[in-house]
Amino acid sequence: MGTTTSGRAAPLAPEDRREALTRVFIALAREHGRVPTTSEIARAAGVAEGTIFRVFPSKDALQSAAVESAFCPAPARRDFLAIDRSQPMRERLVDFATTLQQRVRDVLDLMRALGLSQPPPLERHSACLGAGKHLRSEPAESCEPLHHDHFEDVLDLVDPDDVTVTPHQLLHRIRLLSFSGSHPGISHGELLTPEEVVDTVLYGVASGRARKANDPHHA
CATH class of the missing domain: 1.10.357.10 (Tetracycline Repressor, domain 2)
Known part of the structure; x- marks a missing residue:
């Protein structure tokens, strides 16, 4: 200032x-x-x-x-929308997971500092002061907590023909793994990087040989 x-x-x-x-x-x-x-x-x-x-x-x-x-999750939503859509899908999703994980870390750090056991309830009429002036005219629901029902604007991060689940389901799984992989208590200190989160969801951890051996449809 x-x-x-x-x-x-x-x-x-x-x-x-x-x-x-x-x-x-x-x-x-x-x-x-x-x-x-x-x-x-x-x-x-x-x-x-x-x-x-x-x-x-x-x-x-x-x-x-x-x-x-x-x-208020409005800044995270703004970061989602700013992701470069010209990148390959994996890189777009890594940016998505990076934003999710940064938000988790910021929230957990502040909760520890303030002695909170859980995030406070956000009012639908919240002014979202921390989101910046340009967000003050946005609809009130922009300050509702992030959950998978709020990913409609970022479904284009996923190339639907390249995955076996819907874009909604894929982003939901990345969200879940980003949270658990960023929480020291849940991960027991073995935190996941955004790349590890995305690669686990997209490609799994089984080797090609193991997949063939366990695929009943493989000739």
Whole structure:
């Protein structure tokens, strides 16, 4: 954010200041693994501590806004749509898995920092502050949690003639493996790379010889 010659942040509209402070809160929480103090937030944002309470009634209100912003999936959806469709299918899907895994890691890091046992419920009317100004005019459902019913806009990542399941089913399997392969507790520390996730779903792990030996239709 811009600063004045005094080192303080340049004046912002209240809505923009709220967004800037939520971003600082999230960054500090992830960096330090705990809830930041208001003095830490103010120092990192380049504002006086009292500025926080001119746009938020309390620190709890700032934390609630930051959590709502951090867990909003709209930025991930934007990244899905930005994937280069001219790439081969495997590379498109690796980009898809990379975005999914980054979101899982970001969410888990913030949950640990804030002491949350599960993601908070997102309201359909969420403002999605962390998604950027250009998303404020999007439909309210853009802030609903990611699940396989929300992949209609990215089904073109899959070449349907090259797989034996529907594009919907393929993306759903990549989503499931991306989550479990990115969660330290589920994976017992043996995390999967996006390439491993995609190759496991697309090609499996059996060798060509094993596939032939176990294929009852192989002549």
